[in-house]
Amino acid sequence: MKVNHRGQTRVVPFIPSAASKRHVGLRFAAGAAIFLVLIMATVLGVDSQYVFFAGYVVLQGIVLATGWNILGGYAGYINFGGAGYFAVGAYTSAALYQTLGLPLPVLIAAGAAVGALLGLATGAISLRLKGIYFSIATLAVAGILETVVTNWNFIGGARGLALMTPQPPPPFNTYNQWLFFVMAVMVVAAISIARYIERSWIGRGLRALRDDEMASECAGVPTLKLKVFAACVSGAVMAAAGTPFALYMSFIEPNSAFSLNYALSAIAMPIIGGTSYWIGPVIGAVLLGMAQQIMSVKLPGEWSVLIMGTVLMVFVIAAPNGVVGLVATLRTKRNRGDK
Numbered sequence: 001m002k003v004n005h006r007g008q009t010r011v012v013p014f015i016p017s018a019a020s021k022r023h024v025g026l027r028f029a030a031g032a033a034i035f036l037v038l039i040m041a042t043v044l045g046v047d048s049q050y051v052f053f054a055g056y057v058v059l060q061g062i063v064l065a066t067g068w069n070i071l072g073g074y075a076g077y078i079n080f081g082g083a084g085y086f087a088v089g090a091y092t093s094a095a096l097y098q099t100l101g102l103p104l105p106v107l108i109a110a111g112a113a114v115g116a117l118l119g120l121a122t123g124a125i126s127l128r129l130k131g132i133y134f135s136i137a138t139l140a141v142a143g144i145l146e147t148v149v150t151n152w153n154f155i156g157g158a159r160g161l162a163l164m165t166p167q168p169p170p171p172f173n174t175y176n177q178w179l180f181f182v183m184a185v186m187v188v189a190a191i192s193i194a195r196y197i198e199r200s201w202i203g204r205g206l207r208a209l210r211d212d213e214m215a216s217e218c219a220g221v222p223t224l225k226l227k228v229f230a231a232c233v234s235g236a237v238m239a240a241a242g243t244p245f246a247l248y249m250s251f252i253e254p255n256s257a258f259s260l261n262y263a264l265s266a267i268a269m270p271i272i273g274g275t276s277y278w279i280g281p282v283i284g285a286v287l288l289g290m291a292q293q294i295m296s297v298k299l300p301g302e303w304s305v306l307i308m309g310t311v312l313m314v315f316v317i318a319a320p321n322g323v324v325g326l327v328a329t330l331r332t333k334r335n336r337g338d339k
Helices: 018-045 049-072 082-100 104-126 132-150 175-199 201-211 213-218 223-242 245-249 260-273 279-298 301-318 322-338
Strands: none
Touching: 018 049, 018 175, 049 082, 049 175, 049 223, 049 260, 049 279, 082 104, 082 132, 082 223, 082 245, 082 260, 104 132, 104 175, 104 223, 175 201, 175 223, 175 245, 201 213, 201 223, 213 223, 260 279, 260 301, 260 322, 279 301, 279 322
């Protein structure tokens, strides 16, 4: 824990030694391999399609939240335009699949590339703004993108675009199983990127500008370059999260692709889990994603957004550092009590 010059308490990531980094890296690689093995075992051993339908949504939330946290959490620049990046990835893959019939991995790479370019353009223009002005700018970008898509007949316009789901590759029996496995691989890739940034000099620079940007510039930190880089990576990961969406739904239209639910989830999941560590968005996405799946069965969609907003407000007030920060605070108090 650390108290900055404004009197704010923050969770500061521990910087390990080289030997510790190698050890932790091996443990992370082993955990990722075990995770993918369990995902494949689920694909081969479970018959219920609802498991893959709901599991895909939770995994998609992890990728989306992890991408948002690279700029919104590490750098402290709150992005309200997460739904715009998600929709850009979804429409990029839908257009390329409809016209060229490209395979899913190529569609994901293309969606991520377009998302990175959008992040570069948005970052170069708006990252000179700070605070709420930057957040409003990102919201405006999402609104502009939705207007363009709604009036672009080539990609369906307001009517939407229907897609024929292709046959899955072996050993997958249904396309939902294939999407579930692909999204699990994307989870590992997104977390690996976020973890590398967090533990590298890039992450240290982003944390420095988050705490005090002016002091960081005076200390020689290339703040604008770091912010633009974070915006590119964040945009690429969030767009990649949306690329399978059209094939997952077999249909895409602006209201669903630019849904407020994606923008709110991208912000709520990292804040609930904690924005200082890569594990925070994962925890928040799993907790909120599972809650959303339960609520979607028993409550209308509007209630789901209302409850998610209420939970976000509670965490912002009661646990501003998220679950990770709350656990760290309780552990610190317990250690002090033992002494």
